[in-house]
Amino acid sequence: MASHSGCPFCEIVGREDPDAREVYRDHRVVAFFPTEPATLGHTLLVPRDHIENIWMLDSPTAAGLASATLVLASAIRQAIKPDGLNIIQSNGEAATQTVPHLHIHLVPRWxxxxxGRIWPPETNYSExxxxxxxxxxxxxxxxxGQNG
Structure with missing residues (x-):
């Protein structure tokens, strides 16, 4: 697995962070609690390879992330019993990505x-x-060429 020196998520993937609260691991991905969760049960899912953003993501890893997201969403629903769930994936500083290692947030909601809200209440774009x-x-x- 390709890692990046100084990347905090690569340290967790490499099991170099003894404080990581890991909840899931397979051959493509690792899931763990962030140090500052938005809600209890907030889980981060990362590829084991150091992939900075969605534009660098390959299809097999994307499939692994999607499959693990389903597993984790079900586990969160069973264990934490939220009223809802946000699945958030941000790319680039403008989108609030603070760690340059692709990650998916699974955020239980009540x-x-x-x-709070994740979308503006309204927009004013013209037709x-x-x-x-x-x-x-x-x-x-x-x-x-990807349009079925």
Whole structure:
């Protein structure tokens, strides 16, 4: 497994962090509690290889992350009994990624928790702006050859 010197998540993957509260490990991924959880049961899921963001992610690792996310979501529901669950994955500083090692947050939620909203209550994009973004994205998908 490829690791990156100084990466705190690579230290957990390499079992070099004795304080890590690990909850899951397989040949592709590791899951553990963050040191400052947003809610009790908040779990981070990372690839064992040092992959900085989603744009560097390969399909087999993505499949492993998706499969482990399902396992962890079920375990959180059974063990923690939340009212809901946020699954959050951020890429880049503008998206609040603070550790440059791809990670997925599984955040148990309760109706009155302190986490708060993750989406703005409303936006004010014009129909022209939305159409322009839609056309650009649709074209990029078609040009990628990945459009079924």
């Amino acid at each position: 109706r009155e928790d302190r986490f 022209f702006e939305k159409d322009e973004a839609w056309e650009r994205l649709r074209s990029a998908v078609q040009n990628s």
